[in-house]
Amino acid sequence: MSKKIAFTVTCDGGQTVSGLRNLSIDVEQGATGLVSGSVELSGRQEAALILGEFYRRNNDWKFRFVAQGFNGGLKPLAEHFGVNIADEPAPRSPDSSGCNPSAS
Template identity: 35%
Template sequence: MAISLKKGQKVDLTKTNPGLKKVLVGLGWDTNKYDGGHSFDLDAAAFLTGENGKAGSDADFVFYNNKTHASESVIHMGDSLTGEGAGDDEQVIVELDKVPAEIQKISFTVTIHEAAERSQNFGQVSNAFIRVVNEASNEELIRYDLGEDFSIETAIVVAELYRHSGEWKFNAVGSGFEGGLAALCKNFGIDAG
């Protein structure tokens, strides 16, 4: 049975699941009634950061244009342009024992592609969630449903996996940003210019 979290809650991942090596991180969402004439294209990404919360380089930003981290520890499974249907809209595979030692945290984010041009924001998105699945057994271990806390934000840090005392933990962050991907990249020390 998956552990269901609320914003700000943290839970052990590897300590409570001994031998866990590989997880699938699934992100999903629906869009509310919206008549702006444009479809929604939400993009999931992962930022691999050090102790200081900053990425070492652009290569530590894993997304639809850079699907595999150099260590092959984090792999983006591809961009869903529509978010149609039930279940995960985008997925990221994380091989925990392959993550380089200098990486202390993997932050999972969702942004709205061309949000400003399309007059879109997360107030128009519903049923957003992130879930962590044991890749070997297909068992859902953790789930965080974001709720309807957002209005004008165009980027969200959904959750993070982070190292603590030799184990991996999960933090349900749910923190929104205005300014889309550029603001998010700046937050993690990457120049999106």
């Protein structure tokens, strides 16, 4: 099993990452900067983005700057990681409290 921690960004309501002013990630250990990355946002049409990932290799943690975008937002991003999201919300069950309001 691979061990991975992903840092992601999603935009809501039809927005895309190009609407952000800036987007960057800095990885530090104590006061020492290990890696830094900025994403060029102009012209990007994706609504979700994997900014970077920590991953385990040979018992060491490593970091990879990714900047991989996903059109469609959270759903395709989640599916990339194996999470299924329903297209439509599940139907609500009828009120099971036993109370039936009636007009009089």
